[in-house]
Amino acid sequence: MKGKILVTGGTGYIGSHTTVELQNSGYEVIIIDNLSNSNIDVLDGIKRITGIKPEFVQGDCTDIECLENIFKKHSDIKGIINFAASKAVGESIAKPLLYYRNNLNTLMNLLEIMPKYGVKALVFSSSCTVYGEPDENPVTENSPIKAATSPYGNTKQICEEIITDYIKSGVNIKSTILRYFNPVGAHPSAEIGELPNGVPQNLVPYLTQTAIGVRNELSVFGNDYSTPDGSCIRDFINVVDLAKAHVCALDRMIENPECEPLETYNLGTGNGVSVMELINAFEKVTGVKVPHKIVGRRIGDIEKVWGNPNRANSILGWKAKIGIEETMLTAWNWQLQLRKKGIM
Ligand code: UD1
Numbered sequence: 001m002k003g004k005i006l007v008t009g010g011t012g013y014i015g016s017h018t019t020v021e022l023q024n025s026g027y028e029v030i031i032i033d034n035l036s037n038s039n040i041d042v043l044d045g046i047k048r049i050t051g052i053k054p055e056f057v058q059g060d061c062t063d064i065e066c067l068e069n070i071f072k073k074h075s076d077i078k079g080i081i082n083f084a085a086s087k088a089v090g091e092s093i094a095k096p097l098l099y100y101r102n103n104l105n106t107l108m109n110l111l112e113i114m115p116k117y118g119v120k121a122l123v124f125s126s127s128c129t130v131y132g133e134p135d136e137n138p139v140t141e142n143s144p145i146k147a148a149t150s151p152y153g154n155t156k157q158i159c160e161e162i163i164t165d166y167i168k169s170g171v172n173i174k175s176t177i178l179r180y181f182n183p184v185g186a187h188p189s190a191e192i193g194e195l196p197n198g199v200p201q202n203l204v205p206y207l208t209q210t211a212i213g214v215r216n217e218l219s220v221f222g223n224d225y226s227t228p229d230g231s232c233i234r235d236f237i238n239v240v241d242l243a244k245a246h247v248c249a250l251d252r253m254i255e256n257p258e259c260e261p262l263e264t265y266n267l268g269t270g271n272g273v274s275v276m277e278l279i280n281a282f283e284k285v286t287g288v289k290v291p292h293k294i295v296g297r298r299i300g301d302i303e304k305v306w307g308n309p310n311r312a313n314s315i316l317g318w319k320a321k322i323g324i325e326e327t328m329l330t331a332w333n334w335q336l337q338l339r340k341k342g343i344m
Pocket of ligand 1: 087088089127128129150153182201202203204206218219220221222232233234275298300301302
């Protein structure tokens with residue numbers, strides 16, 4: 001056993017896939033999640049994949065007492081991965097205080113607790129949203145941070161600053177900031193995947209729900225961007241690949257003395273794929289047509305962004321391996337599984 005890791009937001013989309021990879025690599029996982037955007041049944045999916053049902057605490061990380069109780073019970077927690085956060089761009093514009101309260105307080109509570117209980121390692125889930133509309137692609141970790149276009153994006157920037165300032169204060173912890181590009185797909189077992197509440201805001205769940213007939217038509221937001229086919233370009237990264245990077249980051253903080261107190265990594269594939277290319281890849285690999293129409297641009301969308309993952313490749317020893325077609329197949333298999341279970 002490599003040690004205990006607290007995974008906040010561990011029943012969510014990225015949290016659940018990361019829990020699987022942590023357990024597979026020998027860590028013991030304790031999850032805290034308020035189930036605001038996930039379902040308790042995810043724990044059974046994790047168990048079917050790994051044979052281990054992680055310890056679960058239903059609670060909110062903005063509640064410091066609830067968090068402290070976990071550390072009182074488990075005095076030997078070695079690291080924390082903080083996924084617990086609100087993440088819908090549109091909702092953040094409508095309910096900014098909810099976003100600032102949830103995302104900032106959760107992080108500050110964790111940071112406050114860490115030295116008190118001797119926890120040395122924190123992985124923070126950040127986003128390529130911090131780069132805004134980049135002047136140049138692919139973006140590196142040193143590319144300029146642009147003014148955030150939503151309260152959600154702003155919480156990611158502020159959280160990165162809070163971590164930076166806290167570490168500068170000399171506190172005895174290490175933190176790794178991981179900037180995700182666009183995580184998509186599902187576990188190849190189809191036991192866990194993405195299941196947003198209500199109408200999906202993100203492209204891939206909307207696409208798979210359209211393909212299976214839950215939604216009538218996928219709207220493609222804009223075909224007049226200055227890109228080869230006119231649709232936006234993103235760096236779509238397989239969620240299992242992404243999850244594995246968290247294990248590398250924790251291993252490095254816990255085991256490698258060369259690890260700096262604060263390190264930041266892009267987690268992307270290095271390739272830009274357009275929205276239209278993604279739809280075509282899905283149709284090709286599944287043989288299922290996705291009814292879609294071109295509509296106007298979505299406010300706040302970035303035209304094109306993809307990441308340079310060289311730093312993560314060389315220092316973390318991590319690389320995205322799974323291609324977009326295989327990834328789309330996993331997304332589809334997960335959607336079929338939801339249908340089989342009568343969920344969607
Ligand atoms: C957004 C956030 C990102 C966050 C991610 C997950 C920004 C700039 N980006 O990414 O930080 O991590 O959500 O919540 O804040 N699209 C369609 N039709 C749809 C849905 C999407 O054409 O029905 C297009 C969008 O216009 C975009 C692309 O698909 O070009 C990807 O959209 P989406 O999946 O929502 O992710 P991002 O907006 O890139």
